[in-house]
Amino acid sequence: DTAVSQTPKYLxxxxxxxxxxxxxxxxxxxxxxWYKQDSKKFLKIxxxxxxxxxxxxxxxPNRFSPKSPDKAHxxxxxxxxxxxxxxxxxxxxxxxxxxxxxYFGPGTRLTVT
Amino acid sequence: AQSVTxxxxxxxxxxxxxxxxxxxxxxxxxxxxxxxxQSPGQGLQLLLKYFSGDTLxxxxxxxxxxxxxxxxxxxxxxxxxxxxxxxEYFCAVGASDDYKLSFGAGxxxxxxx
Numbered sequence: 001d002t003a004v005s006q007t008p009k010y011l012x013x014x015x016x017x018x019x020x021x022x023x024x025x026x027x028x029x030x031x032x033x034w035y036k037q038d039s040k041k042f043l044k045i046x047x048x049x050x051x052x053x054x055x056x057x058x059x060x061p062n063r064f065s066p067k068s069p070d071k072a073h074x075x076x077x078x079x080x081x082x083x084x085x086x087x088x089x090x091x092x093x094x095x096x097x098x099x100x101x102x103y104f105g106p107g108t109r110l111t112v113t
Numbered sequence: 114a115q116s117v118t119x120x121x122x123x124x125x126x127x128x129x130x131x132x133x134x135x136x137x138x139x140x141x142x143x144x145x146x147x148x149x150x151q152s153p154g155q156g157l158q159l160l161l162k163y164f165s166g167d168t169l170x171x172x173x174x175x176x177x178x179x180x181x182x183x184x185x186x187x188x189x190x191x192x193x194x195x196x197x198x199x200x201e202y203f204c205a206v207g208a209s210d211d212y213k214l215s216f217g218a219g220x221x222x223x224x225x226x
Contacts (some may be wrong), residue, residue, distance in 0.1 A: 004156075041151075041201055043216040055212060090156060100145045100207030100214055104157040 003027050004105035006091050009038055012111045020077045021108045023091030029103075030096045031055075032074040034066060037088040037107070049074055050097050078110075086112045115208040126194050127225050134179040134189040134220050136204030145207035146187040148178055152200045154222035160202075163187060176196070179222070199224040 034063035091105040149157040161172025
């Protein structure tokens with residue numbers, strides 16, 4: 001069983017479109033995260049949720065909106081996609097806020113043309 | 114805020130040789146330290162972690178790391194590398210006051226036959 005899953009794995013779209021990436025974890029964790037990995041492989045946290053509550057909201061354009069319908073799911077919606085949004089987006093989860101051991105999904109490679 | 118430096122961008126090692134990857138962190142208190150590995154096209158997998166106690170920690174795939182407070186370091190080692198160890202390695206630090214993991218820029222390991 002996949003612990004942290006993301007869909008889709010690849011996403012190719014045009015500038016200006018709106019797209020969503022879904023994430024689900026079956027580990028029973030309370031905390032979930034979104035990271036962006038740029039072309040130089042640098043990982044930067046974007047958001048974290050704990051029990052459906054937004055905890056971390058880094059300096060991310062407000063075109064990015066996370067949504068957590070329940071603590072096992074954290075989706076990322078992106079409006080008006082730009083070329084600079086091209087990256088790999090990783091979802092992760094941890095047992096709780098203060099447990100820093102995070103488990104990562106396989107990533108979604110977003111390409112904006 | 115905490116930060117992580119991985120001084121080596123790229124390391125090439127022969128199969129069967131030993132490997133050491135360097136990681137230095139900046140944080141005022143005792144940090145939570147992690148090493149993750151990312152194989153091509155994959156998500157991040159946790160290799161090992163240090164929270165407290167014994168400063169030499171064992172991880173999966175034959176890796177170990179040593180926490181040295183005096184040097185603010187958490188270097189990763191493997192006595193004998195296998196071709197399957199070719200990957201990107203990330204050191205990460207968590208601080209107790211902001212619920213975030215900060216990642217280093219990563220070290221790419223190439224294994225030659």
